[in-house]
Amino acid sequence: MAARSVAVGLLKRALSSQQQVRGMSSATPKRKVAVLGAAGGIGQPLGLLMKLNPLVTDLSLYDIAGTPGVACDISHINTGANVEGFAGEEDLAKALKGCDLVIIPAGVPRKPGMTRDDLFNINAGIVRSLASAIAEHCPGALVNMISNPVNSTVPIAAEVFKQKGTYDPKRLFGVTTLDVVRARTFLAHRKGLNVRDVDVPVVGGHAGITILPLFSQATPKVDLSDEELDALTKRTQDGGTEVVQAKAGKGSATLSMAYAGALFAESCVKGMNGAQDIVECSYVASSVVPGLPYFSSKVRLGPNGVEEVLGLGKLSDYEQKGLDSLKSELMSSIEKGVNFVNVKT
Numbered sequence: 001m002a003a004r005s006v007a008v009g010l011l012k013r014a015l016s017s018q019q020q021v022r023g024m025s026s027a028t029p030k031r032k033v034a035v036l037g038a039a040g041g042i043g044q045p046l047g048l049l050m051k052l053n054p055l056v057t058d059l060s061l062y063d064i065a066g067t068p069g070v071a072c073d074i075s076h077i078n079t080g081a082n083v084e085g086f087a088g089e090e091d092l093a094k095a096l097k098g099c100d101l102v103i104i105p106a107g108v109p110r111k112p113g114m115t116r117d118d119l120f121n122i123n124a125g126i127v128r129s130l131a132s133a134i135a136e137h138c139p140g141a142l143v144n145m146i147s148n149p150v151n152s153t154v155p156i157a158a159e160v161f162k163q164k165g166t167y168d169p170k171r172l173f174g175v176t177t178l179d180v181v182r183a184r185t186f187l188a189h190r191k192g193l194n195v196r197d198v199d200v201p202v203v204g205g206h207a208g209i210t211i212l213p214l215f216s217q218a219t220p221k222v223d224l225s226d227e228e229l230d231a232l233t234k235r236t237q238d239g240g241t242e243v244v245q246a247k248a249g250k251g252s253a254t255l256s257m258a259y260a261g262a263l264f265a266e267s268c269v270k271g272m273n274g275a276q277d278i279v280e281c282s283y284v285a286s287s288v289v290p291g292l293p294y295f296s297s298k299v300r301l302g303p304n305g306v307e308e309v310l311g312l313g314k315l316s317d318y319e320q321k322g323l324d325s326l327k328s329e330l331m332s333s334i335e336k337g338v339n340f341v342n343v344k345t
């Protein structure tokens with residue numbers, strides 16, 4: 001009897017994975033995902049990971065140049081998603097039409113010595129024009145913002161959507177998953193834990209001291225000395241800079257970011273498809289911290305994007321101090337984004 005049910009289980013699994021490969025599962029809704037900036041350092045591996053995801057039925061790869069080659073390459077992979085490449089602004093409308101989820105890693109990355117805010121002058125304009133196109137061509141899509149400085153690019157997109165009359169705070173996300181990925185990895189290494197069992201919420205924003213890992217809420221529970229806590233917190237906050245320095249002028253995190261972006265995008269799609277209890281940290285419109293209209297915290301995802309912005313839980317004294325000291329920097333990055341769209345120069 002047991003052997004028979006194991007055999008039936010294996011057969012069902014094989015059939016369902018065959019259906020997924022062909023993109024034919026009747027239980028899986030059609031989901032079109034676009035990557036804007038798809039020929040870049042993040043965009044290429046992120047496109048690959050989206051092509052490998054059985055929940056994605058259509059993959060739209062857009063960049064200002066270089067996407068036909070990337071799309072042709074990825075399209076030869078024998079997984080279900082149909083792949084199309086689009087290059088140049090005149091193709092942007094086609095790239096966005098019918099999208100359920102738009103992931104934005106378009107823009108310039110840091111070089112050693114730069115802060116994420118140093119990218120504002122170039123990336124703010126890129127994000128503004130992409131957000132404007134999203135409002136026109138797929139206003140109901142969820143948007144996953146990767147382009148830096150995330151603390152400002154999310155408010156920029158929100159202001160553009162407000163001007164266009166399409167803003168829904170439930171659908172706009174700053175992707176901070178890489179901070180969570182790093183905190184998990186660094187904690188597991190430091191304490192000799194299996195990284196697969198480790199989780200650490202990271203709240204605040206996505207730059208320097210605005211990145212606040214909550215090691216007091218880590219799973220499994222860990223005892224950290226003051227020195228360990230400080231070192232792990234700083235390493236998480238400086239993780240991006242660590243990669244920028246290691247790449248020595250050749251950009252910032254791309255592969256780990258593609259992994260993190262794919263994790264977050266998958267959670268968004270699962271939520272849209274009706275999965276229960278999908279919780280991720282993300283930088284969203286929030287009232288969790290009074291006075292900060294955008295803040296990253298745990299968010300429950302659902303069919304319409306954000307179902308619920310969850311509170312911070314109990315903070316340690318160390319974390320409370322970190323929260324107090326990040327507020328002014330985060331607020332000024334938010335204001336900078338809002339003003340970019342609204343203040344005429």
Ligand SMILES: NC(=O)C1=CN([C@@H]2O[C@H](COP(=O)(O)OP(=O)(O)OC[C@H]3O[C@@H](n4cnc5c(N)ncnc54)[C@H](O)[C@@H]3O)[C@@H](O)[C@H]2O)C=CC1
Pocket residue numbers: 036037038039040041042043062063064065105106107108109110119123126130145146147148149150175176177178179206251252253254257
């Ligand atoms: N949120 C996060 O945790 C992280 C964010 N980033 C940010 O992601 C962004 C991209 O980084 P990389 O992929 O390494 O840079 P990259 O320079 O390798 O790729 C960026 C791509 O964007 C494209 N692009 C530029 N203007 C565009 C437009 N108007 N429309 C569509 N595409 C456009 C470029 O042609 C290029 O292919 C940077 O701003 C970087 O700081 C990077 C790592 C982590």
Ligand SMILES: O=C([O-])CC(=O)C(=O)O
Pocket residue numbers: 109110116148178239240241243244252253
């Ligand atoms: O540090 C950067 O410039 C890229 C980034 O956001 C990260 O790696 O977290």
